[in-house]
Amino acid sequence: MPMRTNIIHGRTFNRQGRRLFGTHDFAGLRIESCAFENCSFGYNSVPFSSKRDSVKNSELVNCKISRCLLGPAEIRSTRISNLSGDMLIFWGALFDQVVLEGKIGPLMLHGIPQSSADTALQEMQYARVKKFYADVPWALDISESKSDDFAIRTGAIPLSLVRRDVNSQFLITDSGGRLSRSDIDALSVSRYTKVVLEVMADEGLKEALLVAPKLDKSLYGQVLQDANVLARNGMLS
Known part of the structure; x- marks a missing residue:
């Protein structure tokens, strides 16, 4: 039986996603024509808790972001289309069959979980990345995306798992x-x-x-x- 899709349209979210404990797990969402301001996803007070925030089987379409932050979440089977706004940095996020398409604003995927990560945190993250991508057929498809600034840094994704326009x-x-x-x-x-x-x-x-x-x-x-x-x-x- 196909998963039911919940549609969220035309809303503005401000300062959402911040908390000390627990996780956010979203599935079967289509978020369209929404604005996100000062929002975060993927963070709690324990950077390497055993459970991460997650998104799967979802779509983010024609949305705008401003001063948002995305941390070490797991994003699976999700499509992001026409995302505008200022620079969005994904800190330590993991991707499994995620599609970026259409016009995409400035985007940077970092392999480390936070800008101030020490050597121990970096090593823990690299171990998680290696384990996660061992079972991923492909991570990210950017072949149909149009950007003005896109970068993958610090080994965020094995580039062999990125589908691209050659x-x-x-x-x-x-x-x-x-x-x-x-x-x-x-x-x-x-x-x-x-x-x-x-x-x-x-x-x-x-x-x-x-x-x-x-x-x-x-x-x-x-x-x-x-x-x-x-x-x-x-x-x-």
Whole structure:
């Protein structure tokens, strides 16, 4: 029997999701044309409690966010379409068959659970990431998304589990682990692409995702040219 979908339309949520204990578990929701202001999801007073906030079998469509924060939640079988607003950072969130499509505002997926995570917390998170993605067929589909700023940082998702448009969303590789700032400076590419490469080098990553910003037409064309430069230097997979 198919799961019943509950539709939430045209509402404004302010300062929702904050609490000390317990978890939020949502399923079978379609949230459309809503606004979220100063909301959070995925956090309680115990960053690594055994149970995380979760979302599954849901849709977020034509919504707007402002000053929101998303922490180490599990998001499964969910579609996010046309999400606008300011920068949204996913801290330590885990994805299982999640689709981003349409126009997507600035988005960063971080592998660490919080900006001030110490080494012990980071190691616990990396262990959870490895265990979680061992059973995930694919994590994230961004192939039909259009963004002006999209980044995956600090090993948030194994890039082999990201479905992408190979003509505008490029996999940069540094299999030898020898990429240096001087190597990056020598490349004739845009500052946008150099930032991606610098982060890759600073974080010691062997691969990184370069997403051409389709919502910024002039920069989009430049990043496509950058991809050609990287390909000629053997840096694209």
